[in-house]
Amino acid sequence: MGATEGARGQARPAVSGCASIDLPSDPTGQRSILRLAGGEGLRAFAGRARDGSEQDGFRAQIVAGRYGPVDLCALRYTPHQLASAGVNFGHSYPVSRLLIMLEGGGTVWIGEHTIELGPGGGALLPGNLPVRYEVTETSSRIQLDLPADDPVFANHLQDVSLAHWQSRHFALEGLAAYGQALLRYDGSKASWAERAQARRGLEALALETVASAPSLDEVSRQSPRGFALDYIRRHFADPALTPQSVARAAGVSLRTMQRAFTGERSIAEWIAHYRLDHALALLRDERLSMLTNAEIAIRSGYGSTTSMRRAVALATGYSPTTYQRLHASAERE
Known part of the structure; x- marks a missing residue:
């Protein structure tokens, strides 16, 4: 599917901050590339300036592509202010926007929340709330518009509607690197199977990132x-996650937190449970078969590959490599 087509076969909508005007396709037909400059470029970007020098000096470069149901953009721009183009960021269907800052930063106002974004940080923004952006320095970001009514994303986006990563996170970094690689790739030379694999990889990493999203809900409302x-x-x-760090984040003593788990798994056992469950899920996912054991260990929070091997062997009786191979064989039968 060409980059200027909609996810449902319609023309790409005017999307504030990504494709606010029709984007011309590059020769491969897989991406859209646009460079904007000055006051005219700022207006095309649907932005505004705080003063004349900011307007005259405005520069932006947008590279956009569509991969299955996901709109993917890489943006680099000088300081400006921007308001979202109506609901759902200009799409005609429910959308959540995932932002990952690469360089620079800015402020996002959405509903009653203010989110400060710096290098490596990110945010998940629902499309049903008004959004404003302000950028005070030259910045770049990766942006994904995820269809909230698509079967791949619907349940996950219902669980996490608004989120903010204040600092670097492995899932954000992995998704940003994969997105940049896709937008640099000459899709005209790819087979149908390669394009399908690229789309599935993007979807899997986007889902993993949404699953890692730290909620903005008030902690005080929870036990x-x-x-x-x-x-x-x-x-x-996070390999540094411990019962002590969980208690500190909750604002209670370790003893108080431990009492909350009397008669069941301890906090340390819950941490081990989630890490093991995630590692096994990655090992079973054929779309991620290119990941090494070391990469899976990092993504699952283990301090070393040895720690992951020990946990997997204790739970399954197999090494990670053998477990992965046996599961792949069972899937083919």
Whole structure:
């Protein structure tokens, strides 16, 4: 599907901050590339300037492509202000926008929330709330518009409607690197199977990123146990996560937090459970078969490949490589 076509066979909508005017396709027909400059370019970008020098000096480069149901953009721009183009960022269907900052930063106002974004940070923004952006320095970001009514994303986006990663996160970095590679790739030389694999890879990484999203819901509304389980689910991939760090994040003593888990798995056991469950899921996913054991260990929060091997062997009786091979064989039968 060409980059200027819609996910449902319609023309690409005017999307504020990504494709606010029709984007010309490059010779491969897989991407759209646009460079904007000055006041005219700023207006085409649907943005505004705080003063004349900011307007005259405005520059933006947009590279956009569509991969299955996902709109993917890489943007680089000078300072400006921007308001979203109506609901769902200009799409005619429900959308959540996933932002990953590569360089620079800015401020996002959405609903009653203010989100400060810096290098490596990110945000998941629902399309049903008004959004404003302000950028005070030259910045670049990767952006994905995820259809909230698509079967691949629907359940996950219902669970996490608004999120903010304040600092670098392995899922954000992996998705950003994959997205940049896709937009640099000459799709005209790819087979149908290669394009399908690229799309599935993007979807899998986007889902993994959404699953890691730290919610903006007020912590005070949760019990210590409820907060701890939610926090562990979102941060298990951090090898520095410990019962002590969970208690600190909840604002309670370690003893208080431990009492909340009396008679069941301990906090440390819950951390181990989520890490193992994620590692096994990655090993079973044929779309991610290119990942090494070391990469899976990092994504699952293990401090070393040895730690992951020990956990997988204890739970399954097999090494990670053998477990992956046996599961792949069972799927083919």
